[in-house]
Amino acid sequence: MSTKKISELSSLAFGDVAVATDILPVVDTSANSTKKVSVDDLSKAITNLTAPTVSGNLAVTGNSTVTGASTLSATSQSFAVSASNSNINFSNLPTTQGQAVLNGSGSLWVSGSGLGGGSNSGYLMVFNGGGYTNA
Numbered sequence: 001m002s003t004k005k006i007s008e009l010s011s012l013a014f015g016d017v018a019v020a021t022d023i024l025p026v027v028d029t030s031a032n033s034t035k036k037v038s039v040d041d042l043s044k045a046i047t048n049l050t051a052p053t054v055s056g057n058l059a060v061t062g063n064s065t066v067t068g069a070s071t072l073s074a075t076s077q078s079f080a081v082s083a084s085n086s087n088i089n090f091s092n093l094p095t096t097q098g099q100a101v102l103n104g105s106g107s108l109w110v111s112g113s114g115l116g117g118g119s120n121s122g123y124l125m126v127f128n129g130g131g132y133t134n135a
Contacts, residue, residue, distance in 0.1 A: 021038070
């Protein structure tokens with residue numbers, strides 16, 4: 001067995017990594033021992049990490065993408081974007097008040113008209129628990 005430190009080993013180029021068979025050393029702190037893990041298993045473990053929960057203020061700098069369900073919940077809540085040429089893009093919004101009702105009060109939906117009719121004017125509406133408000 002080699003007596004080299006890991007930091008003294010030669011590098012393996014990105015294109016030479018065999019995901020299914022190459023292994024990495026990992027310290028298992030719960031067992032207080034060094035073990036091996038395949039690149040594939042480590043990748044799967046990283047992919048299955050749960051999203052962090054943030055309490056207090058959250059600041060995001062640069063571009064960010066949120067996928068899946070996101071909820072702001074607090075006694076007083078707000079969402080703000082402040083920058084030149086800022087954009088907030090919503091996709092797959094409900095297109096009927098009935099669909100918005102399923103999402104609950106405060107949900108956004110795209111109406112055919114400001115009065116909930118069938119034109120193609122595409123107003124952004126806010127469901128307020130009992131009806132809707134033109135945003």
